[in-house]
Amino acid sequence: MKYLCLGYYEERAWRALPEGxxxxxxxxxxAYDEALWKNGYYLCxxxxxxxxxxxxxxxxxxxxxxxxxxxxxxREQLGGILVLEAKDxxxxxxxxxxxxxxxxxxxxxxxxxxxxQKVNGELK
Amino acid sequence: xxxxxLVYMDEQAMNQAERAQCYKDSMQLCHDLVAEGQYLAxxxxxxxxxxxxxxxxxxxxxxxxxxxxxxREQLGGYFLIDAEDLDSALAVAAKIPAARKGTIEVRPVxxxxxxxxxxxxxxxxxxxx
Numbered sequence: 652m653k654y655l656c657l658g659y660y661e662e663r664a665w666r667a668l669p670e671g672x673x674x675x676x677x678x679x680x681x682a683y684d685e686a687l688w689k690n691g692y693y694l695c696x697x698x699x700x701x702x703x704x705x706x707x708x709x710x711x712x713x714x715x716x717x718x719x720x721x722x723x724x725x726r727e728q729l730g731g732i733l734v735l736e737a738k739d740x741x742x743x744x745x746x747x748x749x750x751x752x753x754x755x756x757x758x759x760x761x762x763x764x765x766x767x768q769k770v771n772g773e774l775k
Numbered sequence: 776x777x778x779x780x781l782v783y784m785d786e787q788a789m790n791q792a793e794r795a796q797c798y799k800d801s802m803q804l805c806h807d808l809v810a811e812g813q814y815l816a817x818x819x820x821x822x823x824x825x826x827x828x829x830x831x832x833x834x835x836x837x838x839x840x841x842x843x844x845x846x847r848e849q850l851g852g853y854f855l856i857d858a859e860d861l862d863s864a865l866a867v868a869a870k871i872p873a874a875r876k877g878t879i880e881v882r883p884v885x886x887x888x889x890x891x892x893x894x895x896x897x898x899x900x901x902x903x904x
Contacts, residue, residue, distance in 0.1 A: 681887065684891055704882075717865065721880055744838055756832070760829075760843040
C-alpha cells in the first residue's frame with residue numbers, strides 16, 4: 652500500500668545545528684532513502700527548502716489571490732515528502748521511525764494514498 | 776525546476792457528485808501536463824481521518840491518530856510538476872480544479888544529488904484517480 656509521508660521540522664532548530672552536523676544528517680537521510688529504495692519501499696521523495704519561497708493560492712470572488720508564505724503558519728514547517736510502499740500502516744510507521752532526521756524532533760504525518768490507475772488515454 | 780503543489784480543502788466543501796467531477800477534471804489536468812512534459816507525479820489522498828502522526832522523542836516512538844495540524848482545510852492531494860519558473864508553476868496551480876474551493880500551496884523542491892529515483896516508472900504514467 653502506498654503512503655504519502657510528510658516531514659515537518661522546526662527551521663530554527665535546524666539552522667542552529669553546526670553546518671557539519673547538518674551535512675552529516677542529510678547524508679544519513681540520503682543513505683536511509685537509498686536503503687528503502689533497494690528494498691522496494693521508496694517510490695519517490697523530495698526535499699523542500701525553508702518555508703520562505705512558498706506561495707499560497709486561493710480563489711476569492713472569482714479571482715486568484717496569491718500570498719507569500721505557507722498554507723499554515725506553524726512553528727514546524729514541511730521539510731520534505733516521501734512516497735512509501737509498505738505492507739500496512741504499522742510497517743510504514745516502523746520504516747519512518749528509523750528515518751535519521753526524526754531524531755531531531757519534528758513530526759511525520761502518514762497519509763494513505765488513493766489506489767493508482769494507469770493512464771492509457773482513457774478518462775476514468 | 777520541480778515544484779510541489781499541495782492541495783488543501785475542507786473535506787465537507789464538495790458533495791459526492793462534485794468530488795467525482797473534481798477527480799475527473801484533475802485527471803484531465805494530469806493528461807494535459809503529461810502532454811506539456813510537466814507531469815512528474817500526482818495523487819489524491821484518502822480522507823484525513825486516516826492520517827497518522829509520528830514523533831520520536833528521547834528515542835521513543837509517539838504515534839497519534841490524526842494529521843500534523845488540525846485545520847479546517849486539510850491536505851487532500853498533491854501534484855509534483857516540472858515548470859520553467861514560479862510563474863509557470865502558479866499558472867498550473869490555478870488550473871487545479873480543487874483550487875476553486877480550497878487552497879494550493881506551491882513549494883519549490885530542493886534538488887539533492889544522488890537521491891534515489893523510481894527507475895521502475897513505466898512509460899505509461901500511473902495517475903491516481
